[in-house]
Amino acid sequence: MNPLHTLATANWPPGEPPPPLPGFSASDFNPLVAAVADLCLTDHYGEPRPDSPGEPRRTALLLASAGGDRATALAIDTGATRHRMPPLLFFQSNPNAVLGHIAARWGLTGPVVAISPADAAAPGEVPPDAMELATLLLADGDADQVLVISAEQPEQPDQPDQPAEQPDNAGHATAVLVTA
Amino acid sequence: MSSSAPPAGRPVFTGLGVLSAFGAGLAPLAAATATAGAGFAEVTRFDVARRGTRRAALLADPPPLAAAVLGAVADAHRQAELPDGAPLLLALHSDLHTREVAAEVSKGATALGLAGVTRVYTGACVAAATALADAAAMVGSGRHPRVLVAAGHLVEPGVFAAFDAGRALARDGALRPFSAGRSGTLLGDAAVAAVVEAADAAAGRGARPLARLAGWGRSGDAHHVCRPRPDGAGVARAARSALARAGVAPSEVGYVNANGTGSPMSDLAEARALREVFGDALAGLPVSSSKSVHGHALEASALLELAVTIGALDSGRLPVNAGWLGPDPEIGLNLVLAGPRTDARPRYALSLNSAFGGANTALLVAAA
Numbered sequence: 001m002n003p004l005h006t007l008a009t010a011n012w013p014p015g016e017p018p019p020p021l022p023g024f025s026a027s028d029f030n031p032l033v034a035a036v037a038d039l040c041l042t043d044h045y046g047e048p049r050p051d052s053p054g055e056p057r058r059t060a061l062l063l064a065s066a067g068g069d070r071a072t073a074l075a076i077d078t079g080a081t082r083h084r085m086p087p088l089l090f091f092q093s094n095p096n097a098v099l100g101h102i103a104a105r106w107g108l109t110g111p112v113v114a115i116s117p118a119d120a121a122a123p124g125e126v127p128p129d130a131m132e133l134a135t136l137l138l139a140d141g142d143a144d145q146v147l148v149i150s151a152e153q154p155e156q157p158d159q160p161d162q163p164a165e166q167p168d169n170a171g172h173a174t175a176v177l178v179t180a
Numbered sequence: 181m182s183s184s185a186p187p188a189g190r191p192v193f194t195g196l197g198v199l200s201a202f203g204a205g206l207a208p209l210a211a212a213t214a215t216a217g218a219g220f221a222e223v224t225r226f227d228v229a230r231r232g233t234r235r236a237a238l239l240a241d242p243p244p245l246a247a248a249v250l251g252a253v254a255d256a257h258r259q260a261e262l263p264d265g266a267p268l269l270l271a272l273h274s275d276l277h278t279r280e281v282a283a284e285v286s287k288g289a290t291a292l293g294l295a296g297v298t299r300v301y302t303g304a305c306v307a308a309a310t311a312l313a314d315a316a317a318m319v320g321s322g323r324h325p326r327v328l329v330a331a332g333h334l335v336e337p338g339v340f341a342a343f344d345a346g347r348a349l350a351r352d353g354a355l356r357p358f359s360a361g362r363s364g365t366l367l368g369d370a371a372v373a374a375v376v377e378a379a380d381a382a383a384g385r386g387a388r389p390l391a392r393l394a395g396w397g398r399s400g401d402a403h404h405v406c407r408p409r410p411d412g413a414g415v416a417r418a419a420r421s422a423l424a425r426a427g428v429a430p431s432e433v434g435y436v437n438a439n440g441t442g443s444p445m446s447d448l449a450e451a452r453a454l455r456e457v458f459g460d461a462l463a464g465l466p467v468s469s470s471k472s473v474h475g476h477a478l479e480a481s482a483l484l485e486l487a488v489t490i491g492a493l494d495s496g497r498l499p500v501n502a503g504w505l506g507p508d509p510e511i512g513l514n515l516v517l518a519g520p521r522t523d524a525r526p527r528y529a530l531s532l533n534s535a536f537g538g539a540n541t542a543l544l545v546a547a548a
Contacts, residue, residue, distance in 0.1 A: 023405060061400065061537075068274040068302065073338075077276065080341040083230065090346025091406050093339065094304035095274055096537030100405040103538055109414065111398035112539035113310055114303040116278055129299060133314070140317040142398045142421055 004135060004178040007145065010039035012173040014123050021101070025088045027071030030098040032173045033063060033151045037102045040147065040175035049107040059177075060110035060143035061099040064130035065151050066120035069095060102147075110143035123172040126150040131178070138180040145179045191316040192389035192548070194326070194382050195260025195375035197252035198487045200474050201237035201368055204251070209484075210491035213470045213499035216518045220353065220366055220475065226337040233349035236335050237368035237475035245277075246284035248371035249332035253285070256328060256373035257292050260387060264293035266375070267324060269315055270300050271307035271331035271479045273339065278302065285330070294328060302479070305439075306398075307331065308372070309482030309533045309541035313396040315376040325381035330373035331480035339478070340367060350442055355476075356503035357440030357469035358447050358511045365441040368475020372483035391490045392546040394428060394528060397421025401538025408446045408534060412453025415439075415540045419457045419530060422542035426528075430458045433465065433544075434526025435498055435516075437489045439534045440469020441476055442503070446534065451511045453532075466523050468501035468516035482533040486543060489531045493547045496525035 012018060018028060018035035041048070045057075072092050079085035091097055095114040103112065117127040126148050134146040151173040201219040202208035212219060219237035228234040242248060253268070268289045272278050278300065286297035299314075301307040308331035315327035343349050343365075350356070350364040382389055399421065401414035408414075423430060439450055455462055470488045477484045492498050501515040516523075531543045 056402075060398075065274075066279070068278060070276060073275040076338040076342050079345070080337040085341045085345035087345045087347070090342040090348060091536070093342045093346075094536055095302055096304045096306075096535050096539055097405045098537075099539075100401070100403070100537030103400045103402045104404055107402050109400050109402045109417070111310070112303065112306070112400045112535070112537045114274070114301065114307070116272075116274060116282070116300040116302045118279070118282070118300075133299070136314060136317050136321075136323075139321060140313070141425070 004180065007177040007179055008040045008044035010036055010043060010175045011124050012036040014172045024092050026075040027069050028171060029069035029071060029151065029153050030092055032171055033098045033149055034101055036173035036175045037147060037149055040177055041106050044177050045106065048105045056109045057107055058110045058144040059108040060137050060146040061103060061108060061112050062130060062134055062146055062148045063095050063099055063114045064117055064127045066117050067152050068116055070153055111137060120152045121150045124174055126174055126176055134178055145177055147175060147177050149175045189320050189322055189378035189380060191319045191376050191393040192379045192382055193374055193391050193490060194377045194387045194389055195256035195262060196390060196487055196490065197255030197373040199248055199252050199371040200484060201239055206487055206491050209474060209488060210495065213473045213488050214497040216473065216500035216502040218473045218502045231341065231344040233344055233351060233353060235353040236366055238335055239369045242334050242369060245332050245334050246281045248334060249285050249330050250288040252371045252373040253289055253328065253330050254292060256375050260375040262375055265295055266326045266328050267295045267298040268328045268330060269311040270297045271311050272300055272302060273333060273479050274302035303535060303539060305478055305481055305535035306533050306539045306541045307479040309543060312543060313398055313541060316393050316396050319376050319378045326375060326377040328373060328375050331483045332371040333478045333480040334369050335367045343367065354503045355442040355472045356505060357442050357472050357501055358451060358508065358513055358515055359504045360506040360508045362442045362444055362447060364443060365476045368477050370477035370480040370484040372480055372487055374483060374486065389548040391493055391548050393543065394546040395422035395426030395544035397425065397542045399540045403538050406536045408449040409538060410449050412449040412456060414538055415450055415453035415532060415534060416456040418540040418542040419532065422544040426544050428528055428544060431461050433528045433530050434524060435492060435529040436465060436467040437485050437499065437529060437531040438467055438469045439532045440471055448510055451513055463514060465514055466498050466516045467513045468499050470499040472502035482541065485531050489529045489545050493526060493529055493545060498523055
């Protein structure tokens with residue numbers, strides 16, 4: 001396989017809470033993904049370009065997370081046993097939703113893909129299989145670039161009402177924009 | 181203009197394993213979709229007393245999810261008489277059990293002689309189609325002679341409650357794709373597996389293809405977190421990519437298994453996409469959403485609908501768009517409705533799927 005060319009790389013500072021993301025609740029996972037993507041895309045493209053005409057950016061979004069959005073998953077399981085399920089949890093019940101936010105904000109029209117590697121990447125890295133899949137996506141022809149995002153949350157408490165953030169066990173996220 | 185790479189080695193399907201609300205195997209599923217025998221009933225698997233919608237298409241006594249997926253994998257493996265060593269791409273819902281289920285499936289797959297689960301896709305309603313496209317790319321580019329793709333979704337209380345709270349489920353308890361009066365979707369159980377194999381590799385070992393995967397395409401709407409782009413441009417781009425990759429003209433497509441979730445908004449966007457791709461030919465093109473019979477199987481939906489589409493290409497009996505109450509004047513599709521029809525047996529069928537995040541996929545399936 002041909003080696004990939006890296007166009008931009010970004011890391012969200014470990015332990016630093018990402019800014020809130022309107023429309024998402026109950027979990028830092030989606031804000032973390034959106035924040036690291038913004039850093040990386042700003043580095044390469046400059047300003048966001050939401051849903052506007054112009055040359056399409058055939059950029060695929062590939063989110064790789066071994067743990068996934070465990071806080072949302074826990075909130076959904078808990079909501080199902082209680083009287084009321086917060087409706088916003090429907091919208092963030094899968095990892096594609098935040099990718100839709102990023103795609104709309106930056107005008108990215110490539111494939112939207114989410115995978116769950118068996119092992120979490122170390123902070124500052126993306127899983128090797130995600131890079132292999134990015135290579136496949138580029139060779140397959142529906143994308144000119146791939147934004148690979150690796151994001152992991154800290155281990156979650158058993159109850160959603162307990163705080164999830166532990167200073168020594170923070171979440172981390174890395175984004176890499178690659179092309180063939 | 182798409183620059184989708186045409187496959188060097190043509191992917192074919194040589195094995196299929198299906199578990200749906202109608203039981204094990206393609207035959208009961210195909211019979212139900214051909215006769216509009218919708219599988220929806222009151223949910224008794226868990227408490228739905230507090231839900232606005234209480235119906236889904238469920239197996240009476242389902243095995244655990246990993247066992248259900250492994251059953252489908254074993255059936256596909258057996259039908260294909262699969263040589264050892266094929267990787268398994270698996271599509272599952274992302275939740276607190278994903279890793280545990282994937283590990284169990286991987287262990288069982290290894291025992292069958294597969295290379296184990298090499299990637300888990302969690303991209304919602306296009307997860308299985310994405311895995312299929314990647315399998316086709318892996319086979320088409322010569323990376324692997326054969327890849328097994330599997331997916332599973334068994335309706336459970338959390339997702340059901342979230343869909344209910346999000347007002348995504350049909351309030352009248354019927355899934356009515358593209359119909360006047362449609363009010364949402366209904367969920368369904370499924371575990372499906374398909375063997376994707378290079379045509380020359382299959383021929384070399386005397387395996388009989390069930391169908392060909394002539395083309396595939398993927399796109400993003402770049403529009404919204406969960407709402408589809410209203411003009412359907414993203415869906416159209418995925419469909420055109422699949423057609424271009426296959427070198428097939430829109431007029432050669434004889435059936436569309438639409439995403440058709442029963443959502444007022446996304447069904448309309450999909451109809452606009454089909455008009456964009458097929459133009460005047462759309463008037464004579466049979467279209468249906470088999471979700472109206474087997475329900476929406478989320479991460480497994482694209483594989484379940486692929487199985488239905490392969491069955492239709494084989495038998496010539498097109499899946500019926502069940503639940504239809506009457507025309508929506510904005511839709512304007514030639515829907516496959518219950519009753520006698522005189523459609524020609526299709527050579528090519530297009531299966532479409534869309535998901536949150538504006539993800540769209542198109543699979544162009546050809547008769548063997």
